[in-house]
Amino acid sequence: DRLKAKKQKTKGEGHMKSKKVAFMGLSIGLAMILSFVESQIPALVAIPGIKVGLPNLVIVFMLYRIGAKETVTVSLIRILLVSILFGNLQSMTFSIAGAVLSLLGMIILKKTNWFSCITVSIVGGILHNVGQIIAACIWTQTAEIAYYLPVLLISGIVAGTLIGLVSGIVVQKSQKWKI
Numbered sequence: 001d002r003l004k005a006k007k008q009k010t011k012g013e014g015h016m017k018s019k020k021v022a023f024m025g026l027s028i029g030l031a032m033i034l035s036f037v038e039s040q041i042p043a044l045v046a047i048p049g050i051k052v053g054l055p056n057l058v059i060v061f062m063l064y065r066i067g068a069k070e071t072v073t074v075s076l077i078r079i080l081l082v083s084i085l086f087g088n089l090q091s092m093t094f095s096i097a098g099a100v101l102s103l104l105g106m107i108i109l110k111k112t113n114w115f116s117c118i119t120v121s122i123v124g125g126i127l128h129n130v131g132q133i134i135a136a137c138i139w140t141q142t143a144e145i146a147y148y149l150p151v152l153l154i155s156g157i158v159a160g161t162l163i164g165l166v167s168g169i170v171v172q173k174s175q176k177w178k179i
Contacts, residue, residue, distance in 0.1 A: 039086060063120070106121070
């Protein structure tokens with residue numbers, strides 16, 4: 001009986017692992033599609049580099065529903081694949097710098113359970129832009145790019161708010177899903 005129970009437990013754990021891996025694969029695919037869609041949207045403002053951050057819908061959702069480790073994995077794989085398919089080494093460097101700082105901040109805030117999905121997303125948007133400015137300063141070997149930071153901070157707040165609102169709704173509606 002013990003052996004039978006252990007086999008069933010192992011089988012159940014394997015099923016859950018397979019389900020999580022499949023969900024992560026779907027999440028990577030959705031985030032890549034959102035990256036591509038976002039790249040096709042003409043800039044709404046005359047300021048280069050401003051984006052809504054559509055792939056962050058997937059990232060914020062995953063952070064709240066799946067876990068930090070899986071969220072980091074999906075984010076980094078998405079950046080790598082999108083950079084290979086649609087970008088270059090510079091875009092990958094800037095994206096990774098922004099994502100690492102953003103994810104770190106969002107994971108820390110989420111773990112405190114003091115902040116809403118919107119606040120976590122806003123901080124993620126702001127830190128993403130800070131990470132990209134740091135990478136740009138290093139890449140170009142000039143600090144003058146930092147003067148662009150206030151504009152990016154405002155865009156990070158606006159985009160983070162929008163992404164946080166939508167992600168929060170999806171997280172709330174998805175509570176009944178078994179992921």
